[in-house]
Amino acid sequence: MDSVWSVFFVASIFLFFLSAIFLYKKTSGHKTGSSQYRRSPLPLGTLGWPFLGETLDFIACAYTDHPESFMDKRRRMYGKVFKSHIFGSATIVSTDAEVSRSVLQSDATTFVPSYPKSLTELMGKSSILLINGSLQRRIHGLIGAFFKSSSLKAQITHDMHKYVQESMAAWKENHPIYIQDEAKKVSSLSLSLSSHTQKETQGRTDKDKQSAHTYTHSKYRAHVAFEAKKKMVKLVHKVIQEKRESNSIDSTVPKDVVDVLLNDTSELLTDELISDNMIDLMIPGEDSVPVLMALTVKYLSDCPAALQQLTEENMKLKKLKDGLGEPLCWNDYLSLPFTQNVITETLRMGNIINGVIRKAMKDVNIKGYFIPKGWCVFAYFRSVHLDDNQYNSPHQFNPWRWHEKDMSTCSFTPFGGGQRLCPGLDLARLEVSIFIHRFVTQFRWEAEDDSIVNFPTVRMKQRMPVWVKRRTDPQL
Numbered sequence: 062m063d064s065v066w067s068v069f070f071v072a073s074i075f076l077f078f079l080s081a082i083f084l085y086k087k088t089s090g091h092k093t094g095s096s097q098y099r100r101s102p103l104p105l106g107t108l109g110w111p112f113l114g115e116t117l118d119f120i121a122c123a124y125t126d127h128p129e130s131f132m133d134k135r136r137r138m139y140g141k142v143f144k145s146h147i148f149g150s151a152t153i154v155s156t157d158a159e160v161s162r163s164v165l166q167s168d169a170t171t172f173v174p175s176y177p178k179s180l181t182e183l184m185g186k187s188s189i190l191l192i193n194g195s196l197q198r199r200i201h202g203l204i205g206a207f208f209k210s211s212s213l214k215a216q217i218t219h220d221m222h223k224y225v226q227e228s229m230a231a232w233k234e235n236h237p238i239y240i241q242d243e244a245k246k247v248s249s250l251s252l253s254l255s256s257h258t259q260k261e262t263q264g265r266t267d268k269d270k271q272s273a274h275t276y277t278h279s280k281y282r283a284h285v286a287f288e289a290k291k292k293m294v295k296l297v298h299k300v301i302q303e304k305r306e307s308n309s310i311d312s313t314v315p316k317d318v319v320d321v322l323l324n325d326t327s328e329l330l331t332d333e334l335i336s337d338n339m340i341d342l343m344i345p346g347e348d349s350v351p352v353l354m355a356l357t358v359k360y361l362s363d364c365p366a367a368l369q370q371l372t373e374e375n376m377k378l379k380k381l382k383d384g385l386g387e388p389l390c391w392n393d394y395l396s397l398p399f400t401q402n403v404i405t406e407t408l409r410m411g412n413i414i415n416g417v418i419r420k421a422m423k424d425v426n427i428k429g430y431f432i433p434k435g436w437c438v439f440a441y442f443r444s445v446h447l448d449d450n451q452y453n454s455p456h457q458f459n460p461w462r463w464h465e466k467d468m469s470t471c472s473f474t475p476f477g478g479g480q481r482l483c484p485g486l487d488l489a490r491l492e493v494s495i496f497i498h499r500f501v502t503q504f505r506w507e508a509e510d511d512s513i514v515n516f517p518t519v520r521m522k523q524r525m526p527v528w529v530k531r532r533t534d535p536q537l
């Protein structure tokens with residue numbers, strides 16, 4: 062019996078080394094396609110276990126309070142750019158702001174987005190997150206221009222006021238209020254972007270939001286998410302059909318993103334493409350923006366000096382506008398400097414999108430780092446945002462640092478950069494500013510203990526429970 066075990070043991074070791082050599086040859090023994098890079102070495106690092114690579118270690122760190130510890134450890138050993146093997150792909154991880162900027166700024170002939178298969182199936186092949194080249198630029202341009210328009214910002218401000226007011230009016234003082242859930246309820250983007258102005262679709266909004274919700278939160282439970290997405294696609298298709306049939310689109314003043322895309326005269330935009338993209342646009346409104354709201358409340362609750370200054374700034378604006386008898390408009394919010402610094406600092410520390418993954422379409426050399434064709438690059442923003450060479454005491458919430466610091470550098474990229482820079486960045490800030498303004502000017506609160514979960518998506522573990530008291534001293 063002993064000899065059987067010995068044979069089995071030796072055979073296992075042999076198989077282990079065989080697969081390690083196979084993996085090593087497949088990923089490290091890369092023959093460069095172009096002579097230009099033939100001499101360039103790969104960045105240092107290890108590809109980890111056969112097949113698994115370093116994925117388990119990555120995930121184990123991702124579940125802790127310091128998901129960047131996976132990167133920190135390797136940064137210390139190999140430098141800011143290193144090779145690894147995560148989520149089934151040979152990957153160059155960049156925690157170097159300039160290397161990541163080069164990756165983001167490259168066009169689709171050099172790098173294309175890369176997502177796990179389960180996600181690409183969910184997104185649909187025409188999603189802006191997956192398409193490349195001129196079609197991506199076209200859609201990005203159309204959506205971006207619409208999101209910048211003051212008419213949309215005015216509409217969002219109006220809607221948000223209404224939703225936030227209605228929702229906060231119902232808050233009870235002797236019950237915990239879950240900020241993350243409340244933020245989700247009032248995040249009006251999904252409505253504003255698809256069909257909020259269409260009276261005939263009003264009855265559908267709850268179902269619509271529910272499907273978006275299920276889709277977002279079950280990205281990792283493929284079947285449920287797929288069913289939810291199918292429902293949403295059907296719904297958006299119906300909206301498109303109705304719009305086409307009723308000929309109701311005003312090309313000069315588009316009311317929502319469906320109008321913007323339907324107005325396009327290039328005939329590149331099919332109904333399938335429009336609905337896939339509408340769904341992508343619903344997700345941040347349902348997910349990232351409410352999380353940003355909840356994180357802002359969390360950091361403010363933990364930093365009384367910042368809360369005090371932010372409250373004073375917002376109270377001052379309220380008093381001024383009340384005195385003039387004017388409602389607050391979108392640029393009032395975006396021009397509150399300290400409030401904007403608080404949101405900026407929340408984006409830096411919160412890292413709602415911790416990085417992006419691209420796949421090299423050819424051999425590339427950036428700052429002396431060789432990236433072979435077919436490899437992925439993980440531009441990991443979180444490590445840059447928490448790098449003590451870039452930010453003093455990076456783990457400390459310090460909105461005052463932004464008085465002097467420039468936001469438009471490659472060491473601050475919560476919204477990505479280059480050709481795929483998030484077109485919704487202003488809207489996200491606007492929504493959060495409105496929510497926070499209404500919250501601090503109407504309530505005082507005590508926060509319960511809660512912590513931030515970073516994987517698979519960033520969120521508050523307990524949904525950020527707070528106990529509120531209505532202000533009886535509206536001027537502070």
Ligand code: HEM
Nearest residue numbers: 189201345349350353413414417475476477481483485489
């Ligand atoms: C806190 C809120 C948000 C964060 C942190 C965020 C972050 C990001 C990041 C990092 C990217 C770049 C992805 C890449 O390079 O592959 C991105 C792209 C994108 N975001 Fe956002 N986003 C937010 C809110 C929004 C909102 C409110 C919208 C619109 C409703 C939006 C729409 C988009 C779209 C359409 C893209 C794809 C652009 C393209 O590939 O051309 N985002 N976002």
